[in-house]
Every structure is written in structure tokens, then in C-alpha cells.
Amino acid sequence: MSVSLEKIRNELAVFDFDLNLEDEDLSEKLVELCSVHRLSEEKLIDEWMAFSTTKNLPLNVANLCLLEHEVLNRKNSKRPNVKKEKHCGNRDINSIQELIEVETEEENLLDSYATPAKGSQKRILSTPENPQSKRVPTRSPHLLFSPAAFSPSATPSQKYSSRSNRGEVVTSFGDVQGTSWSGGSGKYTKVEPITLQEEESLTKSYKYMFQKMMDIREAVGNKIEELGEALKNHFHIEEFTSVSFPAQETVTVLGQIGCDSNGKLNAKSVVLEGDREHSSGMQVPMDLSELKEYSLFPGQVVIMEGTNSTGRKFVASKLYEGVPLPFYQPSIDSEDCSQQMIIAACGPFTTSDTITYDALKDLVDVINRDRPDVCILLGPFLDSKHQQVENLQLTVTFEEVFKSCLKMIIEGTRQSGSHLVFVPSIRDVHHDPVYPQPPFSCYEAAKEDKPRVHFVADPCTLSINGVAVGFTSTDLLFHMGAEEISSGTGAPDRFSRILRHILTQRSYYPLYPPHEEINIDYEAHYNYGIMPITPDIFIIPSELRFFIKDISGCICINPGRLTKGMVGGTYARFLVKRETPSTEERRSPCISAQVVKI
Numbered sequence: 001m002s003v004s005l006e007k008i009r010n011e012l013a014v015f016d017f018d019l020n021l022e023d024e025d026l027s028e029k030l031v032e033l034c035s036v037h038r039l040s041e042e043k044l045i046d047e048w049m050a051f052s053t054t055k056n057l058p059l060n061v062a063n064l065c066l067l068e069h070e071v072l073n074r075k076n077s078k079r080p081n082v083k084k085e086k087h088c089g090n091r092d093i094n095s096i097q098e099l100i101e102v103e104t105e106e107e108n109l110l111d112s113y114a115t116p117a118k119g120s121q122k123r124i125l126s127t128p129e130n131p132q133s134k135r136v137p138t139r140s141p142h143l144l145f146s147p148a149a150f151s152p153s154a155t156p157s158q159k160y161s162s163r164s165n166r167g168e169v170v171t172s173f174g175d176v177q178g179t180s181w182s183g184g185s186g187k188y189t190k191v192e193p194i195t196l197q198e199e200e201s202l203t204k205s206y207k208y209m210f211q212k213m214m215d216i217r218e219a220v221g222n223k224i225e226e227l228g229e230a231l232k233n234h235f236h237i238e239e240f241t242s243v244s245f246p247a248q249e250t251v252t253v254l255g256q257i258g259c260d261s262n263g264k265l266n267a268k269s270v271v272l273e274g275d276r277e278h279s280s281g282m283q284v285p286m287d288l289s290e291l292k293e294y295s296l297f298p299g300q301v302v303i304m305e306g307t308n309s310t311g312r313k314f315v316a317s318k319l320y321e322g323v324p325l326p327f328y329q330p331s332i333d334s335e336d337c338s339q340q341m342i343i344a345a346c347g348p349f350t351t352s353d354t355i356t357y358d359a360l361k362d363l364v365d366v367i368n369r370d371r372p373d374v375c376i377l378l379g380p381f382l383d384s385k386h387q388q389v390e391n392l393q394l395t396v397t398f399e400e401v402f403k404s405c406l407k408m409i410i411e412g413t414r415q416s417g418s419h420l421v422f423v424p425s426i427r428d429v430h431h432d433p434v435y436p437q438p439p440f441s442c443y444e445a446a447k448e449d450k451p452r453v454h455f456v457a458d459p460c461t462l463s464i465n466g467v468a469v470g471f472t473s474t475d476l477l478f479h480m481g482a483e484e485i486s487s488g489t490g491a492p493d494r495f496s497r498i499l500r501h502i503l504t505q506r507s508y509y510p511l512y513p514p515h516e517e518i519n520i521d522y523e524a525h526y527n528y529g530i531m532p533i534t535p536d537i538f539i540i541p542s543e544l545r546f547f548i549k550d551i552s553g554c555i556c557i558n559p560g561r562l563t564k565g566m567v568g569g570t571y572a573r574f575l576v577k578r579e580t581p582s583t584e585e586r587r588s589p590c591i592s593a594q595v596v597k598i
Contacts, residue, residue, distance in 0.1 A: 299512030322504030379425030470535030
């Protein structure tokens with residue numbers, strides 16, 4: 001198969017990696033992997049990003065060899081033989097071995113549903129790739145707050161426990177000189193959801209997987225029309241024209257960015273899907289050659305000026321950027337304006353080699369030490385991508401592990417008095433795999449601590465003493481970063497462009513169609529996934545590098561993951577205080593913020 005080094009370089013550029021073409025060994029290795037394992041350039045880079053992100057590995061020849069050894073070779077060995085047919089003829093030694101393996105797997109599957117016979121001496125299969133632990137898990141009452149009390153794998157991670165950079169501050173924002181990172185134990189803290197006037201917040205599970213195509217079309221169409229109306233009023237546009245109307249003169253059209261194929265969006269594959277009122281939902285290919293600068297992604301609602309001489313291609317000459325919603329203006333008393341300390345941490349809370357929750361135990365110690373007013377914990381709490389979860393190596397059910405984890409957090413932080421906000425994740429193996437995601441329903445675990453424990457949906461916008469904090473546990477940065485295209489934009493980096501898109505599109509998940517690992521209910525998204533206001537603080541965790549950025553007055557924070565592979569990760573802490581309303585220019589309520597190593 002023909003492999004293009006330039007295509008490999010372009011795929012790496014999607015993730016802000018610059019391939020050094022002078023490094024001939026690295027270039028040759030990338031081309032070799034594509035050829036030997038019959039991978040496209042896009043598939044190879046996807047495999048590398050999935051492999052390197054969890055282990056935080058740089059791109060070099062040695063790590064590519066590691067990728068080939070641990071991932072690519074194993075996938076090739078598991079690839080089914082397409083030439084194999086069902087017949088009763090002669091078999092060679094390889095086909096006989098395959099039959100033995102299939103029968104063994106079926107036998108193990110049946111054994112998992114049956115009670116083992118008394119005195120049975122049958123041994124469980126153990127391989128170097130799937131070792132069986134000889135340790136018998138115990139549930140001693142003296143280990144109530146120890147991860148070993150409920151973990152099916154009670155062996156601590158040696159690599160995590162041997163880390164040397166605990167408590168290291170990796171990035172800061174605002175005035176941090178002489179800042180005392182301690183809270184008020186949540187004594188004067190009020191946490192309540194912020195919702196649209198006509199809609200209540202998502203508080204319980206709902207029926208999904210019953211969407212009709214017309215209902216999805218209705219929800220998407222309403223989003224285009226409502227956002228288009230806001231842009232029309234802001235830019236004082238008189239009227240819109242159909243996207244397919246032949247016009248020699250310049251016209252203004254409203255629509256949603258789409259792609260004309262199943263591949264990734266590029267400058268040649270952009271189409272504009274018009275709104276229902278003016279264009280009846282028709283699509284037209286876009287010519288972006290006359291635009292000096294642009295930044296586009298699938299699902300983006302835009303207004304464009306240009307010409308369409310034949311009615312078959314729209315030549316854009318001007319792109320109208322979206323505008324964010326106004327900031328939150330609460331009616332608060334002066335006594336409610338006390339300074340608040342908030343901690344935000346995102347799962348996984350276990351390392352990839354064990355489920356002992358060592359990182360979560362350390363976070364509980366941090367909460368008891370610093371006594372923040374609010375601690376926002378975003379899932380996954382039991383990660384569906386964890387190797388022991390995927391291989392079903394747990395000795396208890398998923399729900400039991402999660403409830404024990406929840407009990408550990410709530411009872412373990414009781415002395416701190418901090419408010420706890422629990423946010424689910426699509427990767428939580430025990431919870432509803434739909435977005436927007438309803439809150440956890442384990443309310444019995446928080447009976448004694450009900451006033452300070454809050455179970456919220458994903459996404460959610462909260463008012464913490466008048467400061468609006470918005471968050472979603474979905475890795476939206478990674479999803480949009482793989483689809484966004486740009487040319488000549490003034491934004492300093494891709495993160496800033498994506499964050500500005502999220503705020504101006506007024507949605508916690510504006511990408512359409514969504515990433516393959518997320519399932520969206522569009523009727524629920526129209527009700528619960530739209531931003532009610534522009535948050536003062538926007539928490540958007542991602543596998544990508546942590547950051548703290550000021551985007552048009554909104555402080556956007558990526559706290560990172562509490563664990564990354566077998567090593568410790570990061571969490572965020574920040575101080576906020578709502579200023580009394582005044583006629584002066586708005587000041588962000590975020591006084592200072594830091595991202596810290598666990």
C-alpha cells in the first residue's frame with residue numbers, strides 16, 4: 001500500500017504535533033508501521049495518540065517500537081482468518097489448535113454461570129497477559145477508609161507510590177503571591193443549579209434510545225434558528241437568503257457547517273446546511289478560498305456573506321463570528337460575598353494497573369488538609385476503559401465498587417465540612433451511557449451528609465455564592481480538536497479557538513455529528529445541554545495538557561486527570577469571590593487558580 005509521509009504529518013498536526021522531517025529514522029519508522037501492519041495514516045496516528053496519551057510518551061523511534069510490540073502485533077495476532085470456512089474436510093495443526101481454543105473459551109464462559117462442583121480441581125487459565133491474583137481480597141471493618149476495603153485488586157501501584165513531584169504547582173493564574181490555599185469548610189456556602197427560565201435541571205434518569213429522526217431534525221433545526229436569530233440581532237442583519245438561491249450579488253445566509261463525506265472535515269469538503277425557514281434544510285458546497293481567516297467545525301452555526309452564481313456552490317467572502325451569552329447577574333446580599341475555595345478533580349481515580357483508589361485516598365487527604373468550601377468531583381469513578389473492568393476481573397459488581405467509593409469520599413471528608421459535587425461521566429461503567437447524563441441516584445449513601453452532598457447531571461451550571469461555575473466531564477476538547485479546521489486565525493492556539501467556539505455556540509457539546517464514543521439524546525440536549533449563561537468559571541477536563549485560560553472574561557480550566565496511566569495526574573484549585581454589582585467594567589470573580597500534582 002502507498003504511504004504518504006505528508007499525510008502522516010498532517011494527521012499529527014491535528015493534535016498539535018510537528019513532525020521533524022529531518023529525523024529520517026522517525027519518518028522511516030512511521031512509514032514502516034503503516035506498510036507492515038496495513039494501516040492508513042489516520043489509523044496509525046489514532047493508535048499512537050491512544051497509546052501515548054495514557055502513558056505520557058514522547059514521539060520517538062523507541063516508543064514507536066513499544067507501540068508495535070504492545071498494541072499492533074497483538075491486534076494482528078487476534079485478527080480473524082477471512083479464508084476460514086466451515087467444512088468437514090482435513091484440518092492441519094493450526095486449525096485444530098483454533099478449535100481447541102474456541103472450545104476452551106466456551107467452557108470457561110459456561111463455568112462462569114454455573115456453581116463449581118464440590119472438590120473440583122480445575123485450574124483457572126493464567127497467562128502473562130492475564131495473570132490471576134493469588135491474593136484473597138478481604139473486607140475488614142478496620143479498613144473503612146482504605147482503598148483495599150472495597151477494591152478487588154488490593155495491591156498498590158508501585159509506580160504511583162514512588163512519585164517524587166507531589167504537590168508541585170504546574171500552572172497558575174491570577175495573583176498567587178502569598179495566597180493561602182485554605183477554605184472555610186463550606187460554612188457560608190450556598191450551591192444551587194442555574195437553569196433556563198422555562199426548563200428545570202436534569203434530576204433523574206430518562207428514557208433514551210427512542211429518538212425518531214424527525215425529532216432529532218426538529219431539535220437541531222431549533223438550535224440553528226435560535227442561534228441564528230441571536231446573531232441576526234447582534235450584527236443588525238436585515239434578512240437571510242436561501243443557501244441554494246442563484247445570486248450574482250452578495251447575499252447573507254444562515255446555516256450549519258457540515259462535511260460532504262464520512263472522513264474528517266477539510267477545506268474542500270465543507271458544506272453549509274441551511275435553516276428550515278429560508279433554505280428548507282438544503283445543503284450547498286462551500287468555497288473558502290476568499291476568506292482571509294476562518295475556524296470551522298461540524299455542527300457550527302454560522303452566518304456567511306458571499307455569492308452563489310449557479311446555485312451549486314457558495315463562495316464565502318465574510319464569516320460572522322458568534323457571540324457568547326451574558327454573564328450571570330445574581331441578586332445576592334453583601335454577606336453572601338465571602339471568598340470561596342473550590343477544588344476540581346476529574347477521574348479516573350485509579351491507576352491503570354490496579355483498582356486500589358490510591359489517588360482518590362490522597363485527594364481525600366488534600367480535602368481534609370485544605371478544607372475547601374466546595375469540591376467538584378467529575379467521573380469516571382469506575383472507568384469502563386480500565387483493563388480489569390474490560391476483562392471482568394472484579395470480585396464484586398460495578399455498583400458495589402462505586403457505592404463503596406462514594407461512601408469512602410463522603411465519610412472520609414466529613415471532618416472537612418466541604419460541599420461535595422458529584423458529576424457522572426460517559427465512561428462510568430455502572431451509569432447511563434447517554435449525554436446529557438442524569439445524576440447518580442445513590443442518595444442513601446449521603447443520608448447523614450445530605451446538605452453538603454450534591455448529585456448533578458453532566459453537563460451542569462452551578463451558582464456557588466453567586467459565582468457561576470459550568471462543567472462537563474466529556475472530553476470535548478479532544479473531540480473538537482480532531483475535527484476543527486482553521487486558516488489564518490488570530491487566536492494564539494487551538495485550545496483558545498475551541499473554547500471560544502463552545503462559548504459562542506452556547507452549548508456544552510456543539511459538535512454534530514458527535515464523536516463515535518458518545519451517544520447524544522438530542523431532545524434532552526436541547527433542554528439540558530445548552531448554556532443558560534456564560535459561566536464565570538468553565539471546568540473542561542481533558543486527556544490533553546492541563547491549562548488555565550481567560551477567554552473573553554470566562555476563566556477556562558482543564559484540571560487534567562487525577563491519574564494518567566500508572567502515574568499520578570493533576571487537579572485544580574481556585575479562589576472566587578463575587579463582587580458587589582456596580583456600573584464599572586466587569587471583573588472576573590476568579591481571584592487566583594492553580595493546577596497541582598496530586
